[in-house]
Amino acid sequence: MINESYKNMLGAxxxxxxxxxxxxxxxxxxxxxxVFDFSLGNPSVEVPEEFTKEMxxxxxxxxxxxxxxxxxxxxxxxxxxxxxxxxxxRFGMNYGPEHxxxxxxxxxxxxxxxxxxxxxxxxxxTFAPYFPEYGPYVTGAGVKLSVVPADTKTFQxxxxxxxxxxxxxVMAVLINTPNNPSGVAYSSETLTKLSxxxxxxxxxxxxxxxxxxxxxxxxxxxKGADAxxxxxxxxxxxxxxxxxxxxSLPGERIGYVAVNPSCDGAEYIVPMCGQISRGTGHNCxxxxxxxxxxxxxxxxxDLSVYEINMNIIYDTLQDLGFTVVKPGGTFYIMPKxxxxxxxEFCKKAKDYDLIFVPADGxxxxxxxxxxxxxxxxxxxxxxVRLRQFVKEVYxxx
Amino acid sequence: MINESYKNMLGAxxxxxxxxxxxxxxxxxxxxxxVFDFSLGNPSVEVPEEFTKEMxxxxxxxxxxxxxxxxxxxxxxxxxxxxxxxxxxRFGMNYGPEHxxxxxxxxxxxxxxxxxxxxxxxxxxTFAPYFPEYGPYVTGAGVKLSVVPADTKTFQxxxxxxxxxxxxxVMAVLINTPNNPSGVAYSSETLTKLSxxxxxxxxxxxxxxxxxxxxxxxxxxxKGADAxxxxxxxxxxxxxxxxxxxxSLPGERIGYVAVNPSCDGAEYIVPMCGQISRGTGHNCxxxxxxxxxxxxxxxxxDLSVYEINMNIIYDTLQDLGFTVVKPGGTFYIMPKxxxxxxxEFCKKAKDYDLIFVPADGxxxxxxxxxxxxxxxxxxxxxxVRLRQFVKEVYxxx
Numbered sequence: 001m002i003n004e005s006y007k008n009m010l011g012a013x014x015x016x017x018x019x020x021x022x023x024x025x026x027x028x029x030x031x032x033x034x035v036f037d038f039s040l041g042n043p044s045v046e047v048p049e050e051f052t053k054e055m056x057x058x059x060x061x062x063x064x065x066x067x068x069x070x071x072x073x074x075x076x077x078x079x080x081x082x083x084x085x086x087x088x089x090r091f092g093m094n095y096g097p098e099h100x101x102x103x104x105x106x107x108x109x110x111x112x113x114x115x116x117x118x119x120x121x122x123x124x125x126t127f128a129p130y131f132p133e134y135g136p137y138v139t140g141a142g143v144k145l146s147v148v149p150a151d152t153k154t155f156q157x158x159x160x161x162x163x164x165x166x167x168x169x170v171m172a173v174l175i176n177t178p179n180n181p182s183g184v185a186y187s188s189e190t191l192t193k194l195s196x197x198x199x200x201x202x203x204x205x206x207x208x209x210x211x212x213x214x215x216x217x218x219x220x221x222x223k224g225a226d227a228x229x230x231x232x233x234x235x236x237x238x239x240x241x242x243x244x245x246x247x248s249l250p251g252e253r254i255g256y257v258a259v260n261p262s263c264d265g266a267e268y269i270v271p272m273c274g275q276i277s278r279g280t281g282h283n284c285x286x287x288x289x290x291x292x293x294x295x296x297x298x299x300x301x302d303l304s305v306y307e308i309n310m311n312i313i314y315d316t317l318q319d320l321g322f323t324v325v326k327p328g329g330t331f332y333i334m335p336k337x338x339x340x341x342x343x344e345f346c347k348k349a350k351d352y353d354l355i356f357v358p359a360d361g362x363x364x365x366x367x368x369x370x371x372x373x374x375x376x377x378x379x380x381x382x383x384v385r386l387r388q389f390v391k392e393v394y395x396x397x
Numbered sequence: 398m399i400n401e402s403y404k405n406m407l408g409a410x411x412x413x414x415x416x417x418x419x420x421x422x423x424x425x426x427x428x429x430x431x432v433f434d435f436s437l438g439n440p441s442v443e444v445p446e447e448f449t450k451e452m453x454x455x456x457x458x459x460x461x462x463x464x465x466x467x468x469x470x471x472x473x474x475x476x477x478x479x480x481x482x483x484x485x486x487r488f489g490m491n492y493g494p495e496h497x498x499x500x501x502x503x504x505x506x507x508x509x510x511x512x513x514x515x516x517x518x519x520x521x522x523t524f525a526p527y528f529p530e531y532g533p534y535v536t537g538a539g540v541k542l543s544v545v546p547a548d549t550k551t552f553q554x555x556x557x558x559x560x561x562x563x564x565x566x567v568m569a570v571l572i573n574t575p576n577n578p579s580g581v582a583y584s585s586e587t588l589t590k591l592s593x594x595x596x597x598x599x600x601x602x603x604x605x606x607x608x609x610x611x612x613x614x615x616x617x618x619x620k621g622a623d624a625x626x627x628x629x630x631x632x633x634x635x636x637x638x639x640x641x642x643x644x645s646l647p648g649e650r651i652g653y654v655a656v657n658p659s660c661d662g663a664e665y666i667v668p669m670c671g672q673i674s675r676g677t678g679h680n681c682x683x684x685x686x687x688x689x690x691x692x693x694x695x696x697x698x699d700l701s702v703y704e705i706n707m708n709i710i711y712d713t714l715q716d717l718g719f720t721v722v723k724p725g726g727t728f729y730i731m732p733k734x735x736x737x738x739x740x741e742f743c744k745k746a747k748d749y750d751l752i753f754v755p756a757d758g759x760x761x762x763x764x765x766x767x768x769x770x771x772x773x774x775x776x777x778x779x780x781v782r783l784r785q786f787v788k789e790v791y792x793x794x
Contacts, residue, residue, distance in 0.1 A: 065440065065441070068645065068648050136675035137678060251685070281509070283504050
């Protein structure tokens with residue numbers, strides 16, 4: 001018989017997807033260059049040439065059966081080794097290949113990390129604003145997701161609310177820094193404080209509380225931002241990474257879980273991820289993609305456009321009197337709407353072909369998200385339109 | 398806290414993997430050409446040149462952001478369309494692209510199909526001999542796996558035992574034809590009878606019983622075998638396919654679920670698979686692999702070596718007096734051991750560097766599996782060794 005709970009999920013269409021589909025349809029009407037589509041977080045920069053060259057080299061020179069054969073169930077050894085090396089060099093860690101589990105992007109990484117350190121009926125805490133897909137990820141594992149309300153002043157962590165919500169059932173805490181949708185990176189001060197709370201509460205409850213760190217935007221960090229490596233602050237950290245943004249490879253579904261070598265049960269977690277894979281039918285990311293990424297895992301696409309765009313948008317928003325926290329990274333910014341309902345605000349902006357996403361679904365009602373992974377030329381034209389919109393609708397300057 | 402049930406799974410090492418590791422180690426000692434390793438079902442034929450060429454063409458000519466960008470969450474349109482076309486032409490079906498859901502191999506396909514038509518606490522029936530990974534696949538979804546004992550005469554379905562085990566909790570039945578490990582293909586007669594039972598029982602219990610058909614060996618069928626397309630016999634069929642064997646791409650994790658357009662809820666099942674993916678962190682197979690396979694989904698590697706090997710092995714086994722059913726496809730054969738315990742038999746064979754897998758784990762105690770995806774020259778030498786082994790240990794001719 002058909003599973004009713006999955007069937008019932010079909011009704012709820014994603015707001016982001018709906019807006020992005022609207023933008024595409026509208027683009028067909030008036031020309032896509034005239035639609036200022038800030039809805040989707042799709043990388044807008046080229047894949048590094050080295051990746052393409054390595055793919056072609058593999059295809060031209062390797063034995064096809066080795067190249068496309070089964071990888072070991074815990075992943076391609078070179079991929080694991082090179083990622084461990086790269087993380088160690090950059091962040092002063094001491095990962096071995098045995099601490100790296102290859103996954104299908106950050107979604108796959110979180111799905112595995114989560115199941116490794118929780119069981120059905122447990123609770124997991126995350127912090128607003130947060131990526132709405134955490135809902136299905138967490139409930140898909142039978143775990144309850146609790147969301148700490150945002151500290152809207154800084155979009156760091158609201159520690160008072162967090163400590164109040166902590167309880168014995170919480171087995172894991174999930175953070176995302178630099179953050180989608182706010183663009184804010186958690187500071188050293190925030191992470192130090194978070195580590196202290198988690199250490200104390202682990203002791204008090206008599207069980208380890210793991211920190212699952214979702215960090216696909218780790219390489220998109222702006223000048224002057226304090227965006228340290230999370231796992232340095234708390235040993236019981238599982239870092240979930242994706243090459244979607246850093247190498248512009250979102251469709252190739254390639255990432256990993258990196259298990260802090262000093263965490264409790266460090267020796268079990270990667271092999272456990274292998275077992276988790278069997279139940280979800282995942283069985284490792286594709287062989288050729290693991291092999292090619294192994295060679296380029298220390299580099300990134302040219303990500304500079306995101307900072308250029310951010311500065312243009314941030315300055316305009318400031319000038320127009322928006323309340324907004326300056327992003328430390330990502331390609332998102334999350335200003336406060338100019339009226340109470342961000343849904344109404346975004347509807348009105350749509351009439352000016354400005355496509356913004358209300359942040360209600362991210363746990364930040366009254367705010368809206370702009371994804372600025374688009375050409376700078378278009379961002380500049382969008383700012384002219386934004387000025388016009390604010391002036392005509394809200395009487396701004 | 399670490400999930401104890403996944404941790405406890407770590408102890409049980411796969412027999413197949415253990416034997417294959419032994420074979421590799423032994424190969425280093427005495428030369429791999431002297432180890433007759435029939436343990437692993439890893440394709441031994443080249444990937445079609447057309448696949449490699451198409452991959453290189455995509456890498457050399459496509460815009461990297463389109464090529465490696467997110468695919469739509471229900472899959473690449475061309476991939477879906479071409480697969481539907483190919484199935485329609487070959488099997489007289491009427492699939493549209495909306496009935497095809499791309500997955501990471503057959504494992505991913507089964508994981509999705511299963512969740513779409515069962516819920517926690519339901520029961521699923523499969524038939525011995527069966528692929529042991531069905532255990533984690535099914536229990537991973539919180540569903541009980543019941544196994545109908547084998548009809549050891551033909552390795553078709555033991556219908557008496559099946560009907561006795563049927564009950565109201567059974568929401569799906571899982572078959573694998575051509576079969577791993579027996580190599581036997583279910584005949585038209587078997588599938589007609591199976592369809593009749595499923596139709597009657599669906600009516601009696603007042604709910605649809607879905608047939609999940611696991612068919613990665615569908616293209617490896619031998620002369621004279623009656624190996625029809627399962628979905629033609631029963632409308633409520635979800636076909637789970639992988640290109641691992643037909644295109645020799647096991648490491649690239651590419652396959653699909655094909656939903657029979659006449660099945661109950663046909664319009665919901667593919668979108669539901671999209672929802673299931675969100676919870677398991679799967680989110681579509683890699684973009685470039687979908688695009689390349691779209692172009693070659695109607696062709697196969699040169700699979701003829703498997704039939705040549707099968708005939709050599711079957712004839713030798715017959716000549717040596719083994720009880721064995723002739724395979725209709727795959728690259729497996731499953732003879733009866735020459736003593737009661739197939740574990741003991743395989744241990745003794747190991748002393749002759751013949752690596753066979755006891756079929757106890759496949760639900761066929763007393764039998765053993767040989768995977769003959771190896772060079773014919775080696776198969777021929779292995780038969781000489783097998784004769785020697787049987788003569789010296791069991792007094793055969």
